[in-house]
Amino acid sequence: MQDEPDRDLLRRFAHGDREAFEALFRQFEREVYRWILRIVREPDAAEDALVEAFWRAYRGRARFDPSRSYGAWMRRIATNCALDQLKAARRRDRQEVVGRVPPREPATRGGPGGTDFDRADNIRRAFAALPPKLRVVATLALIEELPQTEIADALGVPIGTVKSRLFRATRELRTELTRAGIQA
Amino acid sequence: MTDEHLKNVLRAALPPTDHGVAAREVWPRLSDRLDRTTEWSYVDLGLAAAAAVPFLVFPEWLWLLAYHL
Numbered sequence: 033m034q035d036e037p038d039r040d041l042l043r044r045f046a047h048g049d050r051e052a053f054e055a056l057f058r059q060f061e062r063e064v065y066r067w068i069l070r071i072v073r074e075p076d077a078a079e080d081a082l083v084e085a086f087w088r089a090y091r092g093r094a095r096f097d098p099s100r101s102y103g104a105w106m107r108r109i110a111t112n113c114a115l116d117q118l119k120a121a122r123r124r125d126r127q128e129v130v131g132r133v134p135p136r137e138p139a140t141r142g143g144p145g146g147t148d149f150d151r152a153d154n155i156r157r158a159f160a161a162l163p164p165k166l167r168v169v170a171t172l173a174l175i176e177e178l179p180q181t182e183i184a185d186a187l188g189v190p191i192g193t194v195k196s197r198l199f200r201a202t203r204e205l206r207t208e209l210t211r212a213g214i215q216a
Numbered sequence: 217m218t219d220e221h222l223k224n225v226l227r228a229a230l231p232p233t234d235h236g237v238a239a240r241e242v243w244p245r246l247s248d249r250l251d252r253t254t255e256w257s258y259v260d261l262g263l264a265a266a267a268a269v270p271f272l273v274f275p276e277w278l279w280l281l282a283y284h285l
Contacts, residue, residue: 034270048248057243083246085232090250137237155229174223176232202222214225 042098053093056102057086060189063103064110064149067186069116070176077121081113088113104185111168111186118164125160151214158208162201169194 037056044052050113069078088109089096096105162170170189172178173194180198184191256264271278 054247057246060235061242065242066233069233069236073233075236075239079240079242083249086246087240087249087253091253129255143223159226159230170226171230174226175230177223192254193220202219205222205226208277209222209225 035045037102039098042096042102045102046093046096051084060103060106061086064106064209068110068114068117071171072117072121073095074121077117077200079152081110084116085110085113107186107198108188111188115164115168118167122164125184153210154212154214155209158205158212159175161206161208166201166204169197169207172200173198 037059037169043053045056060128062083064080064176065078068081068085069075072081089106092109096102133196159167159170169183172183172186173180180191180194187194271281
C-alpha cells in the first residue's frame, strides 16, 4: 500500500479542494489502476473504472474521515467500480448472445480439453461465465493469489463471505471445466 | 481437480496482470467530468420539487409538518 498522504491534504480534500484532490489522484492513480486492472483484466475497462472510482471518491468526499487510510478507502471504491464494470460487461455479453454460450466440445486431438488454444479458450469462457461477485473473489484469490483478509477489506465484506464466494466459484469452475473436458 | 491444480490451470489461461499503467492521461477526463457534475443532480432537484409542491398547494400542511418535527 502507498504511503498515506498528510492529514492536511486529506482535510483539504474532504472540504472539496480540487488541488488537493488532484494531488491525491496523482499519488494514487497508478496503484488504483493496477488494482482495477487485476480485477477487470481489460485496460480500456480499467481506465473507465479508474475515472469512475475517483469521481465517486470526490462526490463522496464528505463521508471520508481524514483520520482513516485514504488508500484503503480508495481501494474499496475502486473494487466496487471494477465490480460494476464486470456486471456491465456481463449484461452486454448477454444482449449479444442470447442464452449461455456452450463450451466448445473437447477436440479429439491435443489431449484432454482439446488443443492448447481450445483448452485456454474454454477456461477463459468458464471464468467469464462466473457471476461478477464470484469472479472478483476468484480472480483475486486464485489468479492474483492475494490473502483472503485483503480481499475482504477491499470488498467491504466479512472474511466468511469471501470464503463462501470462493467455494462457490471453485465449485462452478470445476463443473464447467469438467463439462469442457478439462480434468486434473 | 485439486485446488492447486485448478489454480495452475487458471493461471496458465489467465496469467496475472503485468501491473501496467493507464495508456492515456486520465486526469483531463476526470476533471471534465467533475466540471460537468452539478452539486444537485436532476434526480435531487426532482425529489426536492416533489417534496415542495404539496406545501405550496396546501400551505397549512406546514403546521402539520412542524408539529411532527
